Amino acid sequence: MYYVLLVSHGEMAPGLHTAVKMIAGDNEWVMSAGLHDGSSADDLAAEVKGLLQGVTAADRLVVLADLMGGSPLTTAMKVVAEMGLLTNTVALAGMNLPMALTAVLAGPDVELDLLAETLSGEACNGVEEFVIPADEDEDEDL
Template sequence: MKYVILVSHGKFADGLANALGMLAGQRKDLLSCGLEDGKSADEFAEAFKDVISNVNTDDEILLLGDLIGGSPLTTACNVINEKGLTEQTRVIGGMNLPLALTALLMKDAMSLDDAKDGVLSEAQGALKEFLLAVEDDEDEEV
């Protein structure tokens, strides 16, 4: 199975997983784990080990984290390495809803590397400014 695994500071990963469930349905290939306020990296590592306990060397992983270099992502990478899953894992930092949704929906249609490249391309294209229309009050009569 190909998994999308979300990690973050706080409840961001779990909230994003909840939003993805609303858009893509509840799925067994989507996992999430957050570093709760006041918890240590070691406590996060134990929680992450529990989350990925059913992932094995026959599986592939797209690991999405909120921040490159942040404790959740680096700790998750260490746990993945300890479990012998590094070769079949691709890691992306800076996750958001469009990126995670694209990863979840396209991961099974292509190789892991192609999925990673597609996700990055799609996420970069999804960032746009939303311009608000301003009404011209001068045209209105009082």
């Protein structure tokens, strides 16, 4: 089986999960958890462990996080390691909606190494400046 876990500070991961559901549908193999204000890393670890309870070492797991080195990613990866799931897990930080969608839409047959490379590209390609061309008439009025 193939799983995608989104983790973040606050509501970013659950909010991103909601957006992914709106676009790609509700998939039981996509999960999310956030480290909420006033909660501890132990609270997040318990939540992640609960989400991953059905995942086995034979499954493949993609973990997407908001920040490299942040508590959500390090806590989630500690749980992944404790559960013996590291062998078939790829983890990336800097998640955004294009990256999460690509992970979800890639499907269960995707190679994790190829997916990691693709997701890194999506993270960068998803950031673009939105430019509205100035109306030439506006310049003449100035």
